[in-house]
Amino acid sequence: MSARIVFVTGTGTDVGKTVATAAVAAVALAAGHRVAVLKPGQTGVLPGEPGDAEEVARLAGRLTTRELARYPEPLAPDTAARRSGLPTITPEQVAGSVAELAREHDLVLVEGAGGLLVRYDEHGRTLADMARATAGLGLRVEILLVAAAGLGTLNTTALTAEALAARGLAPLGVLIGAWPEDAGLAARCNLADLPVAAGAPLVGVLPQGAAHPDGFAALALASLGPVLGGHWDAAAFTADRRAPAP
Template sequence: MSARIVFVTGTGTEVGKTVTTAAVAAAALRAGLRVAVLKPGQTGVAPGEAGDVEEVARLAGGPLTLRELSRYPEPLAPDTAARRAGLPYLAAEDVARAVAELADRHDLVLVEGAGGLLVRYDGQGRTLADQAQAVRGLGLPAEVLLVATAGLGTLNTTALTAEALAARGLPLLGVVVGAWPRSPGLADRCNLADLPRAAAAPLLGALPERAAGAEDFPAVAAASLAPGLYGRWDAAGFTAEHGAG
């Protein structure tokens, strides 16, 4: 059986991609899977500092394979950060090869992008979507998980991302709310029903706000993700309890 490969992208920056990646990794580890986490392009982190993959490992709390392909010190889009630092761009083909290598030895490979789906990684304007297409070009079953915000404005960016994926023939696995607020407003509650419609894909989880500070993050992950992401969260029940119709 081939490994499952999931590219994790967001509707923008600071939406909870790293915490969501960690949650999926934690839930998969609890399910007994061998998990690898790949960060193709890490920006805004100096050499020797902990990056996103180290944060995933800290939160997931289990034996993960971690890999980072390139690192750029300034917190910019990867292509801009690489150009300004005088460092090589990251090619989609290199990402695909790294994913294929990890897929040979793991049950689940999580690939966390930088920013949103169409943030550029190289001088040719290739993006996380191009990396996922390169993986699929190797005959591997890559799919995309979208992390969205809960509140006002999220439906437009969710729909745009879903359309971009569909135009490229990339399957959208579903949507996870990266930080469900402790005191949700009307837009947050309405969006529980509206997000899956905007994405034309299921709602697969809602991680609580400040989940990264939880004493038992793996338990929170399992309670906040749907069975499709190795948890026990029930979208219909959560929407009925917290939604606004």
């Protein structure tokens, strides 16, 4: 059976992409699958320091990690590369690495930087171009969209979905990266509205503060829907947190 390839993108920075990537990885590892995580461009981390791929491994367990480039300043990869004098990453490099990892793993997760249209090189190519280049090799590519819970998320989610559609891509689902313990009205309404904005189902909700390795696999199983290997129930979760009528 061919490897499953999932590109994890977000509606912006700090929406929970790394924890979401770790959750998908943890569920797959618990099912006995071989998992690889690829970070095309890591920014804001010095040589020798752990990056996002290492954080995924810390939370999820033993898996293969790979970075293609690392830039010290916490900026968009293209800007960070230019300022550091280091080479940028091309979609073809990413596609080649994904294909190589797919030969020896059951699941390959590719975590982007920031939002979908963050630039990786001087030509303005993005994670979407990397996904398209990977699909161009004859590999089946899926896109997982990670979104915030509260106010403002519907606009950024809809914009990201439109950008994907314009490039011939579609999200397999939208996942809320950090559900607040005391969710307000906007967050509760967004449980119903986010799938509409994304044009894709809600496939999971991770609780805020989930980035602890103790019990992480069990938490991931309870927080991700069946399409991601978990047993989270979107209908039940939404019904329990339905916003009251005005």
